[in-house]
Amino acid sequence: MALPKQSEDFPAWYQQVVKGAELAENSLARGSMVIRPYGYAIWEAIQAGVDRRIKATGHSNVYFPLLIPQSLLDKEADHVEGFAPQVAVVTHGGGSKLEEPLIIRPTSETIIWSTYAKWIQSYRDLPLLLNQWANVVRWEMRTRLFLRTSEFLWQEGHTAHETAPEAIEEARMILMDVYRATVEEDFAIPVLTGRKSAAERFPGAIETLAIEAMMRDGKALQAGTSHYLGQNFAKAYDVQFLGREGKQEYPFATSWGVSTRLVGGLIMAHGDDKGLRLPPKLAPFQVVIVPIYRDDAKATVMEAVYRIKQSLGDVRVKIDDREEHRPGYKFNEWELRGVPIRLEIGPRDLEAGQVMAYRRDTGEKAPIALESLSSAIAEMLTDIQKSLFQSALDFRTEHTFSPGSYDELVDLLSSVAGFVQGGWCGSPECETKVKDRTKATIRVLPLDPADREGNCIVCGSAATELATWAQSY
RNA sequence: CGGGACGUAGCGUAGUUUGGUAGCGCAUCCGGCUGGGGGCCGGAAGGUCGUCGGUUCAAAUCCGGCCGUCCCGACCA
Numbered sequence: 001m002a003l004p005k006q007s008e009d010f011p012a013w014y015q016q017v018v019k020g021a022e023l024a025e026n027s028l029a030r031g032s033m034v035i036r037p038y039g040y041a042i043w044e045a046i047q048a049g050v051d052r053r054i055k056a057t058g059h060s061n062v063y064f065p066l067l068i069p070q071s072l073l074d075k076e077a078d079h080v081e082g083f084a085p086q087v088a089v090v091t092h093g094g095g096s097k098l099e100e101p102l103i104i105r106p107t108s109e110t111i112i113w114s115t116y117a118k119w120i121q122s123y124r125d126l127p128l129l130l131n132q133w134a135n136v137v138r139w140e141m142r143t144r145l146f147l148r149t150s151e152f153l154w155q156e157g158h159t160a161h162e163t164a165p166e167a168i169e170e171a172r173m174i175l176m177d178v179y180r181a182t183v184e185e186d187f188a189i190p191v192l193t194g195r196k197s198a199a200e201r202f203p204g205a206i207e208t209l210a211i212e213a214m215m216r217d218g219k220a221l222q223a224g225t226s227h228y229l230g231q232n233f234a235k236a237y238d239v240q241f242l243g244r245e246g247k248q249e250y251p252f253a254t255s256w257g258v259s260t261r262l263v264g265g266l267i268m269a270h271g272d273d274k275g276l277r278l279p280p281k282l283a284p285f286q287v288v289i290v291p292i293y294r295d296d297a298k299a300t301v302m303e304a305v306y307r308i309k310q311s312l313g314d315v316r317v318k319i320d321d322r323e324e325h326r327p328g329y330k331f332n333e334w335e336l337r338g339v340p341i342r343l344e345i346g347p348r349d350l351e352a353g354q355v356m357a358y359r360r361d362t363g364e365k366a367p368i369a370l371e372s373l374s375s376a377i378a379e380m381l382t383d384i385q386k387s388l389f390q391s392a393l394d395f396r397t398e399h400t401f402s403p404g405s406y407d408e409l410v411d412l413l414s415s416v417a418g419f420v421q422g423g424w425c426g427s428p429e430c431e432t433k434v435k436d437r438t439k440a441t442i443r444v445l446p447l448d449p450a451d452r453e454g455n456c457i458v459c460g461s462a463a464t465e466l467a468t469w470a471q472s473y
Numbered sequence: 474c475g476g477g478a479c480g481u482a483g484c485g486u487a488g489u490u491u492g493g494u495a496g497c498g499c500a501u502c503c504g505g506c507u508g509g510g511g512g513c514c515g516g517a518a519g520g521u522c523g524u525c526g527g528u529u530c531a532a533a534u535c536c537g538g539c540c541g542u543c544c545c546g547a548c549c550a
Contacts, residue, residue: 011543015543082550083550085548086550107550141547196550201550203550204550222550227550257550290509293508294507295507325508326507326509326510326511327511328508328509328511328512329511331511332510332511333511348509349509439546
């Protein structure tokens with residue numbers, strides 16, 4: 001199979017990588033996907049890193065139901081307005097029409113906060129720091145595997161706090177210590193962190209924070225969000241606690257999530273014309289061994305191969321011992337599937353006391369002496385993880401611009417050049433003007449804006465902050 | 474939901490203009506030779522031509538409805 005070049009047809013490239021690497025495929029219900037073993041293994045590695053960090057910051061996991069009475073959704077005005085068009089509704093069950101329709105959760109604020117009403121009575125019950133791993137359904141008009149599917153897997157954290165500053169700090173901590181840390185350390189993808197403009201905010205949120213990553217076509221992908229919800233949900237679901245001063249008070253909320261969309265980001269941030277390039281921390285197989293032999297050498301080679309796998313200890317090693325494919329076929333296939341290191345082991349190598357090692361990220365191939373293999377592989381995996389991050393960072397730097405005029409801003413955004421930064425006065429009119437002209441949106445605003453950022457690149461009046469615009473997924 | 478393209482074996486496709494027994498490549502299965510960058514030879518199996526209806530002696534082919542996929546919009550936490 002010939003993969004289209006990224007530069008020629010990025011969407012076709014993406015789709016064929018997803019299918020060719022056997023990550024996922026479309027399923028029967030519109031917009032839904034089957035995640036295949038290799039794709040799911042990547043998701044499990046992602047989950048492990050996120051879950052570990054969520055727990056390390058004091059949160060516990062819970063599970064709330066998939067089905068939510070429709071009336072619950074209606075209680076928070078912004079929320080219902082934002083989600084109603086995307087909600088799937090169950091109207092029948094047990095062979096008859098339901099008295100009250102049930103919605104399939106598009107997110108769980110409603111069911112969770114209606115339950116928190118029972119759990120939160122006193123300031124001693126706070127903070128309540130819970131998270132769940134779940135599937136949600138949003139009836140999107142246009143879907144793409146991993147990036148936007150009608151059903152997707154995610155984690156959603158829902159916390160309740162005594163004070164606003166505490167909740168705001170929680171939302172920021174999750175953004176920085178869980179999401180940014182996971183994506184930069186595990187995915188080897190640099191992210192911008194910041195606030196969303198009012199237009200891009202989560203329905204029902206007071207502040208939405210996000211991490212944004214650059215894909216190799218210059219578009220931005222929102223890779224994770226963390227919301228400060230204020231007291232909106234507490235009031236909508238009548239959650240009150242008796243405070244330290246003996247008065248009834250409403251708690252302050254956050255919610256935050258990352259989803260299987262991250263797999264799409266992983267593909268598009270690192271992939272090249274040969275396919276996937278997986279960072280070692282998330283790769284289901286960190287090393288693939290392709291044995292090379294004629295019949296007479298088979299026993300010797302395979303015996304060495306198993307011994308070598310043993311010697312690599314904790315490294316996740318796949319031995320591709322399929323008889324039906326020749327080495328060249330396997331090389332291409334594992335490159336498409338993004339395995340960081342390939343070891344070629346044949347009689348010639350064994351005689352020389354070495355193996356051939358191929359690095360997926362750089363395409364370099366060089367021999368490694370058997371006696372130092374274990375440390376060399378460990379070192380190489382570390383180096384690949386670092387070097388993928390560095391090259392993604394370099395790519396982002398090369399594709400980040402600071403235009404001097406509105407016309408230049410429009411040109412850069414229209415040609416999907418990458419991230420485009422400029423002063424913004426904070427007015428929705430200027431934001432809309434750029435969007436109408438170029439389809440690009442403000443992806444992030446600084447977490448802590450400076451006092452002044454020159455003039456608004458759109459209208460020329462005093463800028464209150466530095467905005468980063470981009471085309472986005 | 475609007476505009477465009479498409480739907481033929483597991484995958485990719487030819488055939489549709491001009492209606493007349495559905496073909497090719499890859500993959501699969503069997504046998505053999507092979508094996509350091511997508512092997513070769515021989516044999517085999519695999520098809521409600523997306524679906525429903527219409528026109529016709531005859532429909533993959535013409536007409537209509539529906540379903541689905543992809544691209545571009547609208548929408549999108």
